[in-house]
Amino acid sequence: MAAQHQTITLNNGVPMPILGFGVFQVPGEQTEQVVTDALAAGYRLIDTAASYGNEEAVGRAIAASGIPRDELFVTTKMWIQHTGEETARREFDRSLRKLGLDHLDLYLIHQPLGDYYSSWHAMEKLYAEGLIKAIGVSNFYPDRLVDLIQHNDIVPAVNQIETHPFFQRAGYQQLMRERGVQIESWGPFAEGRNDFFTNPVLTAIAAGHDRSVAQVVLRWLVQRDVVVIPKSVRPERMAQNLDVFDFALTGEEMTRIAALDTGASLFFDHHDPGMVAWLGDRRVD
Numbered sequence: 001m002a003a004q005h006q007t008i009t010l011n012n013g014v015p016m017p018i019l020g021f022g023v024f025q026v027p028g029e030q031t032e033q034v035v036t037d038a039l040a041a042g043y044r045l046i047d048t049a050a051s052y053g054n055e056e057a058v059g060r061a062i063a064a065s066g067i068p069r070d071e072l073f074v075t076t077k078m079w080i081q082h083t084g085e086e087t088a089r090r091e092f093d094r095s096l097r098k099l100g101l102d103h104l105d106l107y108l109i110h111q112p113l114g115d116y117y118s119s120w121h122a123m124e125k126l127y128a129e130g131l132i133k134a135i136g137v138s139n140f141y142p143d144r145l146v147d148l149i150q151h152n153d154i155v156p157a158v159n160q161i162e163t164h165p166f167f168q169r170a171g172y173q174q175l176m177r178e179r180g181v182q183i184e185s186w187g188p189f190a191e192g193r194n195d196f197f198t199n200p201v202l203t204a205i206a207a208g209h210d211r212s213v214a215q216v217v218l219r220w221l222v223q224r225d226v227v228v229i230p231k232s233v234r235p236e237r238m239a240q241n242l243d244v245f246d247f248a249l250t251g252e253e254m255t256r257i258a259a260l261d262t263g264a265s266l267f268f269d270h271h272d273p274g275m276v277a278w279l280g281d282r283r284v285d
């Protein structure tokens, strides 16, 4: 097995690649080529969402790749406007059709907003019917995650949340581990915010290993057992971002990176009423 196909095992026994590829903010007309390049580079986990508007392009690239379906791990996400039991099932069918697939590997509730309890019931049924290998959530803060676990049959397999050196989620990862929920990082490079790629601590560690800052951070996440899905439209960066399985960070380096944590999001606060309204008003086709 190629190193990049290292997997973790979800709470229902399903293996998931620890390092995959995300397609948020990849322009629609570029997505098919970008995903084709990512698959050629060796990625086998592709992470999209209904709200990214590029599921069809992802599907075309998958179909054209000729890679056997059971070697791929495809994730998509349900947007807030489609929460609800019947709507969720319809939306699942729509995503599956756009992706050109007969099942999904992972289906996520994109945000802890709207009628997501009803969506979860629909997803539990789709899972029982074998149409989804694993079901999970995204952007759930601890209170929402524990409440969902408390009042439903299936424990989410994954919670995909903002996780990077400036917002590390170590305590939350421990809580999720105790509850059987796999942490998956979005925005591993903080999309470059906070002078990410020139941070002095990260650049010093990178120089010591003759690696890039991106590689050090991906290695740091993988070493913490965090699933991660970096995005790049450039083939040389796609290859670079996969190439993190032949070196290791020392305990001392892990501690130096741990000290960069600010404990706060660089993007948005899900407890901000203005943001909740803005997200709730956002419509996707």
Ligand code: NDP
Pocket: 021, 022, 023, 024, 025, 047, 048, 110, 138, 139, 160, 161, 185, 186, 187, 188, 189, 190, 191, 192, 197, 212, 214, 215, 229, 230, 231, 232, 233, 234, 237, 240, 241
């Ligand atoms: P990332 O933190 O992955 O950052 C992507 C940025 O980093 C791009 O500007 C990219 O530029 C650049 N980059 C990539 N590789 C390198 C490198 N080796 N060296 C220098 N720069 C690099 O941001 P994302 O927000 O895209 O997060 C990753 C994925 O997580 C998304 O694509 C999506 O699948 C998921 N996500 C989920 C969210 C959710 O709410 N569930 C929210 C946000 C993201 P370039 O493309 O030009 O190389």
